Amino acid sequence: MSTSTVARPAPAPQSLRPQWMRSFDTTMGVCLYVSKWFLLIMVGIAVVAALIMTRITTPEVSIVQFGQQAGIWFPFSLMIMCGVLTPTIVMHGITRRATSVGSVLTAVAMAALFTAAFAVFLVLERWIFEALGWQAGLASDPERLALGALAPHLPSLFLVFCAANISGLLVHTAYYRLGGLFGTAALPLTLAPVILVGALGGRPNSPGRPWGPAPDSLPGNLAVDLGLWHPVIAIAIITLAAAAYLLLIRTLTLSPKES
Numbered sequence: 001m002s003t004s005t006v007a008r009p010a011p012a013p014q015s016l017r018p019q020w021m022r023s024f025d026t027t028m029g030v031c032l033y034v035s036k037w038f039l040l041i042m043v044g045i046a047v048v049a050a051l052i053m054t055r056i057t058t059p060e061v062s063i064v065q066f067g068q069q070a071g072i073w074f075p076f077s078l079m080i081m082c083g084v085l086t087p088t089i090v091m092h093g094i095t096r097r098a099t100s101v102g103s104v105l106t107a108v109a110m111a112a113l114f115t116a117a118f119a120v121f122l123v124l125e126r127w128i129f130e131a132l133g134w135q136a137g138l139a140s141d142p143e144r145l146a147l148g149a150l151a152p153h154l155p156s157l158f159l160v161f162c163a164a165n166i167s168g169l170l171v172h173t174a175y176y177r178l179g180g181l182f183g184t185a186a187l188p189l190t191l192a193p194v195i196l197v198g199a200l201g202g203r204p205n206s207p208g209r210p211w212g213p214a215p216d217s218l219p220g221n222l223a224v225d226l227g228l229w230h231p232v233i234a235i236a237i238i239t240l241a242a243a244a245y246l247l248l249i250r251t252l253t254l255s256p257k258e259s
Helices: 019-056 064-091 096-131 153-185 192-201 229-250
Strands: none
Touching (some): 019 064, 019 096, 064 096, 096 153, 153 229, 192 229
16 A cells, blocks of 8 residues: 655745735835825825915915925824734734834835935926926025935935834834823823924025024924934934834734734
Protein backbone atom coordinates (compact mmCIF):
# COMPACT_ATOMS: atom_id res chain seq x y z
CA MET A 1 0.00 0.00 0.00
CA SER A 2 1.40 3.34 -1.01
CA THR A 3 0.94 6.57 0.80
CA SER A 4 0.51 9.86 -0.94
CA THR A 5 1.67 13.17 0.42
CA VAL A 6 -0.67 16.07 0.03
CA ALA A 7 1.22 19.20 -0.94
CA ARG A 8 0.52 22.16 1.30
CA PRO A 9 -0.75 25.17 -0.60
CA ALA A 10 1.75 27.96 -1.00
CA PRO A 11 1.01 30.98 1.18
CA ALA A 12 -0.62 33.90 -0.47
CA PRO A 13 1.91 36.44 -1.81
CA GLN A 14 0.53 39.12 0.48
CA SER A 15 1.34 37.09 3.59
CA LEU A 16 5.03 37.04 2.61
CA ARG A 17 5.26 40.81 2.85
CA PRO A 18 6.37 42.48 6.09
CA GLN A 19 3.50 43.07 8.46
CA TRP A 20 4.26 46.77 8.80
CA MET A 21 3.92 47.10 5.02
CA ARG A 22 0.55 45.36 5.05
CA SER A 23 -0.59 47.69 7.81
CA PHE A 24 0.70 50.69 5.88
CA ASP A 25 -1.12 49.55 2.72
CA THR A 26 -4.40 49.32 4.62
CA THR A 27 -4.26 52.69 6.36
CA MET A 28 -2.70 54.55 3.44
CA GLY A 29 -5.25 53.11 1.03
CA VAL A 30 -8.13 54.37 3.16
CA CYS A 31 -6.53 57.80 3.53
CA LEU A 32 -5.83 58.14 -0.19
CA TYR A 33 -9.39 57.18 -1.10
CA VAL A 34 -10.82 59.93 1.11
CA SER A 35 -8.09 62.49 0.36
CA LYS A 36 -8.67 62.52 -3.38
CA TRP A 37 -12.20 63.75 -2.82
CA PHE A 38 -11.03 66.33 -0.30
CA LEU A 39 -8.44 67.74 -2.73
CA LEU A 40 -11.00 67.91 -5.53
CA ILE A 41 -13.43 69.73 -3.24
CA MET A 42 -10.63 72.10 -2.20
CA VAL A 43 -9.97 72.98 -5.85
CA GLY A 44 -13.67 73.57 -6.41
CA ILE A 45 -13.93 75.85 -3.38
CA ALA A 46 -10.89 77.86 -4.53
CA VAL A 47 -12.42 78.32 -7.98
CA VAL A 48 -15.78 79.41 -6.58
CA ALA A 49 -14.10 81.77 -4.10
CA ALA A 50 -12.08 83.36 -6.91
CA LEU A 51 -15.19 83.84 -9.03
CA ILE A 52 -17.03 85.46 -6.13
CA MET A 53 -14.07 87.72 -5.37
CA THR A 54 -13.88 88.91 -8.97
CA ARG A 55 -17.45 90.15 -8.62
CA ILE A 56 -16.38 92.35 -5.71
CA THR A 57 -12.78 93.34 -6.42
CA THR A 58 -9.62 92.26 -8.19
CA PRO A 59 -7.93 89.41 -6.26
CA GLU A 60 -4.62 90.56 -4.78
CA VAL A 61 -3.74 87.61 -2.55
CA SER A 62 -3.58 83.86 -2.93
CA ILE A 63 -6.84 82.07 -2.19
CA VAL A 64 -5.26 78.63 -1.92
CA GLN A 65 -3.08 79.79 0.98
CA PHE A 66 -6.14 79.89 3.23
CA GLY A 67 -6.53 76.15 2.72
CA GLN A 68 -3.43 75.49 4.80
CA GLN A 69 -5.50 75.03 7.94
CA ALA A 70 -7.68 72.51 6.13
CA GLY A 71 -4.49 70.73 5.08
CA ILE A 72 -3.55 70.47 8.75
CA TRP A 73 -6.81 69.38 10.32
CA PHE A 74 -8.31 67.16 7.62
CA PRO A 75 -5.37 64.68 7.64
CA PHE A 76 -5.47 65.01 11.43
CA SER A 77 -9.00 63.59 11.33
CA LEU A 78 -7.86 60.86 8.93
CA MET A 79 -5.24 59.79 11.46
CA ILE A 80 -7.99 59.42 14.05
CA MET A 81 -9.74 57.17 11.54
CA CYS A 82 -6.51 55.16 11.15
CA GLY A 83 -6.55 54.70 14.90
CA VAL A 84 -10.07 53.34 14.65
CA LEU A 85 -8.75 50.71 12.23
CA THR A 86 -6.07 49.54 14.66
CA PRO A 87 -8.14 46.82 16.44
CA THR A 88 -9.36 45.47 13.10
CA ILE A 89 -5.83 45.27 11.70
CA VAL A 90 -4.58 43.55 14.86
CA MET A 91 -7.40 41.00 14.73
CA HIS A 92 -6.31 40.11 11.18
CA GLY A 93 -3.05 38.77 12.56
CA ILE A 94 -0.80 41.83 12.33
CA THR A 95 1.13 42.63 15.49
CA ARG A 96 0.53 45.81 17.43
CA ARG A 97 4.08 46.90 16.72
CA ALA A 98 3.69 46.49 12.95
CA THR A 99 0.31 48.22 13.08
CA SER A 100 1.72 51.24 14.88
CA VAL A 101 4.69 51.48 12.51
CA GLY A 102 2.34 51.40 9.54
CA SER A 103 0.22 54.16 11.05
CA VAL A 104 3.25 56.39 11.68
CA LEU A 105 4.47 55.85 8.12
CA THR A 106 1.01 56.74 6.88
CA ALA A 107 1.12 59.95 8.92
CA VAL A 108 4.45 60.94 7.34
CA ALA A 109 3.35 59.95 3.84
CA MET A 110 0.13 61.94 4.16
CA ALA A 111 2.12 64.97 5.33
CA ALA A 112 4.32 64.68 2.23
CA LEU A 113 1.27 64.27 -0.01
CA PHE A 114 -0.52 67.33 1.32
CA THR A 115 2.66 69.41 1.23
CA ALA A 116 3.17 68.51 -2.43
CA ALA A 117 -0.50 69.12 -3.24
CA PHE A 118 -0.44 72.50 -1.50
CA ALA A 119 2.68 73.51 -3.46
CA VAL A 120 1.17 72.39 -6.78
CA PHE A 121 -2.06 74.26 -6.09
CA LEU A 122 -0.14 77.44 -5.21
CA VAL A 123 1.94 77.25 -8.39
CA LEU A 124 -1.08 76.58 -10.59
CA GLU A 125 -2.99 79.40 -8.93
CA ARG A 126 -0.09 81.78 -9.48
CA TRP A 127 0.12 80.91 -13.17
CA ILE A 128 -3.62 81.46 -13.60
CA PHE A 129 -3.59 84.72 -11.65
CA GLU A 130 -0.62 86.07 -13.61
CA ALA A 131 -2.30 85.13 -16.89
CA LEU A 132 -5.31 87.18 -15.80
CA GLY A 133 -3.18 90.06 -14.53
CA TRP A 134 -3.85 89.42 -10.83
CA GLN A 135 -1.49 89.03 -7.89
CA ALA A 136 -1.07 85.78 -5.98
CA GLY A 137 1.05 86.42 -2.91
CA LEU A 138 0.59 85.65 0.75
CA ALA A 139 -1.75 88.04 2.50
CA SER A 140 1.15 89.63 4.40
CA ASP A 141 3.65 89.78 1.51
CA PRO A 142 2.73 89.56 -2.21
CA GLU A 143 6.30 88.57 -3.11
CA ARG A 144 6.42 85.53 -0.83
CA LEU A 145 4.96 83.12 -3.38
CA ALA A 146 7.29 83.88 -6.25
CA LEU A 147 8.14 80.53 -7.81
CA GLY A 148 11.74 80.71 -6.59
CA ALA A 149 10.68 81.64 -3.05
CA LEU A 150 8.12 78.87 -2.59
CA ALA A 151 10.58 76.07 -1.81
CA PRO A 152 11.72 77.47 1.59
CA HIS A 153 8.12 77.29 2.81
CA LEU A 154 7.71 73.60 2.12
CA PRO A 155 9.96 72.03 4.82
CA SER A 156 8.26 73.96 7.62
CA LEU A 157 4.85 73.15 6.18
CA PHE A 158 5.76 69.46 5.97
CA LEU A 159 6.83 69.43 9.63
CA VAL A 160 3.58 71.09 10.73
CA PHE A 161 1.58 68.53 8.75
CA CYS A 162 3.62 65.68 10.29
CA ALA A 163 3.05 67.01 13.80
CA ALA A 164 -0.69 67.33 13.16
CA ASN A 165 -0.93 63.76 11.88
CA ILE A 166 0.97 62.31 14.83
CA SER A 167 -1.29 64.32 17.14
CA GLY A 168 -4.29 62.71 15.46
CA LEU A 169 -2.92 59.25 16.24
CA LEU A 170 -2.27 60.25 19.86
CA VAL A 171 -5.75 61.74 20.27
CA HIS A 172 -7.43 58.51 19.21
CA THR A 173 -5.13 56.40 21.36
CA ALA A 174 -5.84 58.54 24.42
CA TYR A 175 -9.59 58.28 23.96
CA TYR A 176 -9.37 54.53 23.32
CA ARG A 177 -7.25 53.82 26.37
CA LEU A 178 -8.64 56.39 28.80
CA GLY A 179 -12.25 56.86 27.74
CA GLY A 180 -14.12 60.02 26.92
CA LEU A 181 -13.54 62.01 30.11
CA PHE A 182 -9.84 61.38 30.60
CA GLY A 183 -9.20 61.35 26.86
CA THR A 184 -10.57 64.89 26.71
CA ALA A 185 -8.48 65.87 29.73
CA ALA A 186 -5.40 64.55 27.89
CA LEU A 187 -5.98 66.78 24.84
CA PRO A 188 -3.36 69.36 25.93
CA LEU A 189 -0.80 66.55 25.77
CA THR A 190 -2.03 64.80 22.64
CA LEU A 191 -2.37 68.08 20.72
CA ALA A 192 0.96 69.41 21.99
CA PRO A 193 3.00 68.27 18.94
CA VAL A 194 1.01 70.26 16.38
CA ILE A 195 0.67 73.27 18.68
CA LEU A 196 4.37 73.39 19.53
CA VAL A 197 5.64 72.75 16.01
CA GLY A 198 3.22 75.28 14.55
CA ALA A 199 4.31 77.87 17.08
CA LEU A 200 8.02 77.21 16.61
CA GLY A 201 8.15 77.87 12.92
CA GLY A 202 5.06 77.56 10.81
CA ARG A 203 6.49 79.62 7.96
CA PRO A 204 9.55 81.65 6.90
CA ASN A 205 9.99 85.16 8.25
CA SER A 206 12.03 86.31 5.25
CA PRO A 207 13.05 84.84 1.88
CA GLY A 208 16.61 84.24 3.07
CA ARG A 209 15.77 82.86 6.51
CA PRO A 210 13.20 80.07 6.20
CA TRP A 211 13.23 79.14 9.87
CA GLY A 212 12.34 82.36 11.65
CA PRO A 213 9.81 82.74 14.48
CA ALA A 214 6.07 82.76 14.06
CA PRO A 215 5.15 85.86 16.10
CA ASP A 216 1.39 85.58 15.75
CA SER A 217 1.40 81.93 16.84
CA LEU A 218 2.45 82.71 20.40
CA PRO A 219 0.97 85.24 22.84
CA GLY A 220 2.87 88.37 23.73
CA ASN A 221 6.63 88.19 23.33
CA LEU A 222 6.94 84.42 23.70
CA ALA A 223 8.04 83.96 20.08
CA VAL A 224 11.81 83.46 20.03
CA ASP A 225 14.04 83.54 16.94
CA LEU A 226 15.85 80.20 17.17
CA GLY A 227 17.21 80.32 13.64
CA LEU A 228 18.21 76.91 12.32
CA TRP A 229 17.25 75.30 15.65
CA HIS A 230 13.61 75.53 14.59
CA PRO A 231 13.62 72.40 12.37
CA VAL A 232 15.82 70.53 14.85
CA ILE A 233 13.41 71.16 17.72
CA ALA A 234 10.40 70.46 15.49
CA ILE A 235 11.82 67.11 14.37
CA ALA A 236 12.66 66.24 17.98
CA ILE A 237 9.07 66.98 19.07
CA ILE A 238 7.64 64.87 16.23
CA THR A 239 10.04 62.02 16.99
CA LEU A 240 9.15 61.99 20.69
CA ALA A 241 5.44 62.08 19.89
CA ALA A 242 5.79 59.20 17.41
CA ALA A 243 7.80 57.18 19.96
CA ALA A 244 5.10 57.76 22.56
CA TYR A 245 2.47 56.53 20.11
CA LEU A 246 4.47 53.41 19.25
CA LEU A 247 4.85 52.60 22.94
CA LEU A 248 1.16 53.17 23.69
CA ILE A 249 0.03 50.90 20.85
CA ARG A 250 2.47 48.12 21.75
CA THR A 251 0.84 47.91 25.19
CA LEU A 252 -2.70 48.42 23.91
CA THR A 253 -5.35 46.09 25.27
CA LEU A 254 -8.29 45.50 22.96
CA SER A 255 -11.70 45.92 24.47
CA PRO A 256 -13.65 42.67 25.04
CA LYS A 257 -16.12 43.48 22.25
CA GLU A 258 -13.28 43.81 19.71
CA SER A 259 -11.10 40.92 20.83
